[in-house]
Amino acid sequence: MVTSSQPWSDYALGSEGTVRRATVPRQAIAREANIASHSTVRSGLRENLQRLWRYGFVLSRARDAADDLVQQTCVRALERADQFVEGTRLDRWLLTILHSIWLNEVRSRRVRLGQGLVPAEDILVHDGQHEMEMRLAAADVMNRVNALPEAQRAAVFLAYVEGMSYREVAEVLDIPIGTVMSRLAAARAKLAADTDGGE
Amino acid sequence: MTDRSSLPSDEDLTAFLDGELPAEDMTRIADLAEKSQDVADRIAFLSRADLPFADAFAPLLEAAPIDRLEAMLDAVPEVRGKAAATGYSRRQVFTALAASIVAGIAIDRSIIVAGRMGAKEQGGEWRAAVAQYMALYTSDTLAGTSPSRDVQLAQLATVNSHLGLALTPEDVALSGKEFRRAQILAYDKQPLAQLTYLDPATGPMALCITLSDGGVRDISDERRSAMNIAFWSGPQHAIMLIGHADPTEIHVLAQSVKDRITV
Numbered sequence: 329m330v331t332s333s334q335p336w337s338d339y340a341l342g343s344e345g346t347v348r349r350a351t352v353p354r355q356a357i358a359r360e361a362n363i364a365s366h367s368t369v370r371s372g373l374r375e376n377l378q379r380l381w382r383y384g385f386v387l388s389r390a391r392d393a394a395d396d397l398v399q400q401t402c403v404r405a406l407e408r409a410d411q412f413v414e415g416t417r418l419d420r421w422l423l424t425i426l427h428s429i430w431l432n433e434v435r436s437r438r439v440r441l442g443q444g445l446v447p448a449e450d451i452l453v454h455d456g457q458h459e460m461e462m463r464l465a466a467a468d469v470m471n472r473v474n475a476l477p478e479a480q481r482a483a484v485f486l487a488y489v490e491g492m493s494y495r496e497v498a499e500v501l502d503i504p505i506g507t508v509m510s511r512l513a514a515a516r517a518k519l520a521a522d523t524d525g526g527e
Numbered sequence: 528m529t530d531r532s533s534l535p536s537d538e539d540l541t542a543f544l545d546g547e548l549p550a551e552d553m554t555r556i557a558d559l560a561e562k563s564q565d566v567a568d569r570i571a572f573l574s575r576a577d578l579p580f581a582d583a584f585a586p587l588l589e590a591a592p593i594d595r596l597e598a599m600l601d602a603v604p605e606v607r608g609k610a611a612a613t614g615y616s617r618r619q620v621f622t623a624l625a626a627s628i629v630a631g632i633a634i635d636r637s638i639i640v641a642g643r644m645g646a647k648e649q650g651g652e653w654r655a656a657v658a659q660y661m662a663l664y665t666s667d668t669l670a671g672t673s674p675s676r677d678v679q680l681a682q683l684a685t686v687n688s689h690l691g692l693a694l695t696p697e698d699v700a701l702s703g704k705e706f707r708r709a710q711i712l713a714y715d716k717q718p719l720a721q722l723t724y725l726d727p728a729t730g731p732m733a734l735c736i737t738l739s740d741g742g743v744r745d746i747s748d749e750r751r752s753a754m755n756i757a758f759w760s761g762p763q764h765a766i767m768l769i770g771h772a773d774p775t776e777i778h779v780l781a782q783s784v785k786d787r788i789t790v
Contacts, residue, residue: 373600381591382584392667395592399599406603469583487545488580494547506538512545513537519576 369409372418373402379419379490380426386485387430389474397434401426420492424500427482472522480515483508534565540573604659651749653719654758654767657735658751661769664731669723673706682709689718690736690764698787701768701780704732724770732770734784739765746781748774757781761790 373380377398384397404425405412412421473484479501486497487508494512498505535543535556542548543556560567674682679696687694689711700706704724712719720736739760746759751769755777758767768781 370600374597377596377600378588378591378593381596382587385587385590386584391592395595395599398596399603402600402603466579466583466586469578469580470587472578473580473583484580485584488578489584491581494542494545509538509542509547513541513573516541516544516573516576517537519578520572520574523575523578 365412366409369405369412373405376419376422380422383423383426397426397430400429420496427500472519476515480511483511484515540570544574653737655751658754661733662752666730669707669725669731685711686720690720726772729771734768736764736766748778759785764790
């Protein structure tokens, strides 16, 4: 336990050599609890690495970006471990962090780079002849979801793959529930129309 | 919610299909579907999108490079221990840095603040932190080309002004390595110059300089975070060259820089 609660701030050097003030949050409380939440978050990360990567891939449609997103999510989640509320869903919290990193930091760069669509067949690397049919069916569904606009794609993935409630989807995407509904409705209409055309 | 007299919106019907409406609305739409062919048709249409999503995306879990991801997680330093003493640990700082590197965000836009350090830590500790930090760089981090001489001069001017140096692009050129950027970070509340290079053969390399009053020392070699380091110090500065090249090459490169610059 830290006895001094002396507030302090430090300078940081900006790119132009300007000196900025950075407020450092006081962390003098509940050190033991923080340590507990760090280990909770770390083990939660370990358990959810594949799911995080999958969501990163669904958002970015690129393996390397998914790798980056997971790495940054690990860093950010551990940094903010004391913000995780025990008793709430850790996986949702991690997906929320990943989404926010995607939105605020990675997406603009990827868009600038002009990343294209990656066909699902290139990602699904299963062996075995007997899996062929299932693989193609899975690839078809994935490709159709992948073809949706990003906002719809994320909502469909979270609601229908991750099985989240509308409220949970709204929290991860940081949008109103009404927006979740309209994205899912638009996605359904598009997917349904494609299904119609394909039969 | 939907006007009772009109066809429910796709939003309402979607929420109906997803079981996300309040019970009374669920019942109401079910009743409407009984009575109205239009409503029934629209529900049937939208339900065509009830695809086996979970199964379809399951293989993507297997496609995740789990070994690499676990290694990444393991590489994120613990944020505890010494952090208690200062509120914000250097590790947290470097962890935050790692995030900005990976994001490709200009590090010089990040606020980089280090916690207080005990005097005894001011020896190898900064090199450990730099090593931990540089270990997060990949060749991709340093993709691109060397900036023009003008840009290099401008970057070095910033470095020089913070550290009281007079470095030129020629002073800090490393034979066979591509200069990428010179910038000022901060470490232990002191400016830390980081000059990055890409070694086409072995990947990221960096020359780092910080203020030091630890006395003049000739070049020593060490290995940290699976990288090789050659370090020395002048009356007011400590310098380190770090990279994945073999120790001999790092030492020789460091010697050539030491011979050119006055610190």
